[in-house]
Structure formats: C-alpha cells, structure tokens
Amino acid sequence: MDTTLRDGEQTSGVSFSPSEKLTIARLLLTEVKVDRIEIASARVSEGELAAVKAITGWAAEQGLLHKVEVLTFVDGDVSIKWMKEAGAKVMNLLTKGSLNHLTHQLKKQPAQHFAEVAAVIALANKNGLECNVYLEDWSNGMRHSSEYVFQYLDFLKDQPVKRIMLPDTLGVLIPSEVYAYVSTIVQRYPGIHFDFHAHNDYDLGTANVLEGIKAGAHGIHLTINGMGERAGNAPLASAVAVLNDFLPEVKTAVVEASLYSVSKLVETFSGFRIPVNKPVVGENVFTQTAGIHADGDKKNKLYFSDLMPERFGRQRLYALGKTSGKANIENNLQQLGIQLSEPDLKKVTQRIIELGDRKEVVTQADLPYIISDILDSNTISEKVRIEDYVLTHARNMKPSATLKISIQDELFEEHAQGDGQYDAFMNALKKVYKKQQQELPTLTDYAVRIPPGGKTDALCETIITWSHGNKEFKTRGLDSDQTVSAIKATQKMLNLI
Known part of the structure; x- marks a missing residue:
C-alpha cells in the first residue's frame, strides 16, 4: 500500500494540490500498479475533501474504488460522514497501539477505548464502509506493554475489520525486533491480515520492511522517495528492489520500470528534492566515478550487480572528474560517437583531471568543447551561434525577447513573449527552429x-x-x-x- 498522498504529504513543507493528488493516484494504480493507496486524512480541510472527491470519482469509473483508502479517527460518526461526502469506501481507523499513548494522550482505560472503537467499526459497516485498523505506536506497545497489545488484538479479532496495521510510528525498531514482534503476532493470530508500516528515523526502513515480510506480514506500507514525517517512511523503490532480489518467493505487482518516472514527478510536485545518492532513484546511483570501475565494466562487467539501471528505465553513466580516468572518458566519447587517438585522449584526460582539481563539474556535453579547446581543432565547430538578442522586462507587461541567430552561416531573427526573459528567449528560438522543421x-x-x-x-x-x-x-x-x-x-x- 502506497501512502505518499497521506503519510508522505506529512513531510514538512509539502502540500499537494487536488490535481496533483489525482495525477499521482492515477500513476500509482495504473502504471506503478501498487495494490492500494492511502490518499488523505479525514476532516483535514476543504482542499483535502476536494482532492479525495476527485480521486474517488475517477477510481469509481475505473472500478478501482476498493483500492483507495482514507485515514479516519475514533470520533463517533464525524469521520464516517466525511467519508460518505468524499465518496470513499475504505477507512483506516487510527487507534492506540500502546498503553502509553492510551493512558497519557487519551487518558482512557483499555475497555473504554475498545468500546469506542467497536462503535465506530459497527457504524462504518452499517454505512457500507470497509474498515481497517491502525495500532498507532504499536512498536513501543510491543516493547513496553505487549500484554495490552495482545488484549487489544484479542478484541479486534472478533470485529468485522479487513486488515490490522502495525506501525513503527516513531521509527525506533531494529530489524531483529521487527522480525520477533511480527512473527509472534502472525503466529498467534493466523486468520488475520497484518500490514507492517515502517518509518526511517534510524535509516532502517527498508531493512525493517524486509524483516517484516520474512516474519509473515501480509502487506507493507511505503512512500515514493521515502517521503513522510521527520526522516520519512520506508521508500517504495528501495523496498520493491530488495524484495524482488532477496525474497524471490514474494511476488508484487509493482512495475519497476515506472518507479523512476513517478519518483521524478513527485519530486517536481512536492519540491522535496531527491538526494543524488538515494538508492534506485537518485541522480548518481548508476554513475561510476572511479576510473578503475569503468575499466572493469569495459573488460567483463566487473562492477555490475543485479541492481541494473535498465530495470528502472535508467542507464549507466560514467562521471567525469579528477578520479574518472581514461576508461570513463572513453565511455562518454563512445556515447557521443567521437573517437580520439591515444595521445589526444591523454591530453583530454589530463584537462578533465585539472578541472576536477578546481572542483569544476564536467558533463558529457562539455566534452566536445574541451576537445576543441585542447586540440585547436576545426572538426568540432560551432554551427549555431546566438549572434545578438534584446531582453525586456517591464512592470505589468509580459517579458519579451528579440533574437538573432546564425545556423550554419544563415541568419534568422525572431521576436516572442514569455512568462520570463528566458522563456521569451526560448519561445523566439522555437519559432526559428519551427521554420527549420526541427523540434527542440x-x-x-x-x-x-x-x-x-x-x-x-x-x-x-x-x-x-x-x-x-x-x-x-x-x-x-x-x-x-x-x-x-x-x-x-x-x-x-x-x-x-
């Protein structure tokens, strides 16, 4: 179950618009093919209600409404009325999974809490809603008050609920604890579907998911890019890759090739930047920097693993810098279709090392210019030159650009407006290339x-x-x-x- 649109949106500073939520929900269910999505918390805002209505309306048309879930509360009929107005059919009821939370936050006894939970579940069923139950702070409940957890589960096993969710709410468990606690519960209550919900406060989210599944958990909760409160939740891409490679007996419907594109889309919508070294989806994770690695890849794929970029719709890159060496540069030149003699290759390698020492970032696109500069060669010439331009920006008027450009010694001039000076420049450029019948x-x-x-x-x-x-x-x-x-x-x- 992907909870990017509910738990993931609790990332500090992140708020998706209704149209963004609908776009992400569609992608998750139809392209990434997760089994379920949790899309909101009940009663939050009018904007949240509008977003849920849009998603449930679309999901109902597609026959996917049973895969759309909403977090609700033990509040009599308030959340249930909200659910009905939103058109949602599956509620995930947030209840107390530790005696500490029950005693100090709700200031209630177990029997009172259980009675209130039972009343909400009965009301949900009466209104045609499917009910799952979260045991908030379950991890601390198992550590410090396991007798309460078992008392609560003994009560829940006789309730008309579909799934019971076991969250490591504060991300405090280590893998061995996850295995011990989940296996104990699964064995004790063999007829119940249990989900495990990992947080990443100690950077153990993915490892804990692996142990939870090994211990017999029937479902896992994940988010795109590991979004979520504090250090976030267990990340979807990493968890799926780990399960596919290390637990082949466990099958998921998730399409690996769609994980990177949905990750980039969520990055754009959320403004929450993916770290470049984030496993599977980070910018650098399929980039070899050391020259010895590139050399080994050329000779016998010595530095390849099962985690191949092509699985995720990506490709292997070879970084250019002071440690890259000749093999990295050769790989990049090959992708550009450029061949150099051995002496010239040495000169280019030396220049890139010098640039790396100065902390300059060198990209594959810089290579033709470096080659041209070093070899004083006319073979790599500038066939396109921006000869002149005028950029204007005035208050209460759209920015504009007038551009004069030379393409293979033929001059063109165009004028355009845009949302900013660079946008206006690009619009003028597009006009030029449209006349050339070429798409930029x-x-x-x-x-x-x-x-x-x-x-x-x-x-x-x-x-x-x-x-x-x-x-x-x-x-x-x-x-x-x-x-x-x-x-x-x-x-x-x-x-x-």
Missing part, C-alpha cells in the same frame, strides 16, 4: 548555482537538463547574469543536437 529538446530541469556569500556580480552557473529522443543530457553556462548563463547553456545544446 524538452527542458526537464533547470538548476542555478551561485557561490555562498557571493556578491551581486558573482558568477552564476546554470545547468540545464534536456530530453532529446530517448536520451537525456546536461549543458551548462557561466556568467554573472543568470539569464545570460542560461542562454550560453542553450547555445551548447543547439550545437550538440
């Missing part, structure tokens, strides 16, 4: 780096990621003006295509 690459990411403590005239580096055909590449520009640095990066792109 899609801009998929735009990053700006300014040195910390930099003054108003500090150099600004703009790194743009482009998608062209089935390839993705980066170009960068450097200037004290951010828009100009973006234009320089764009000219590199034009020459590369």
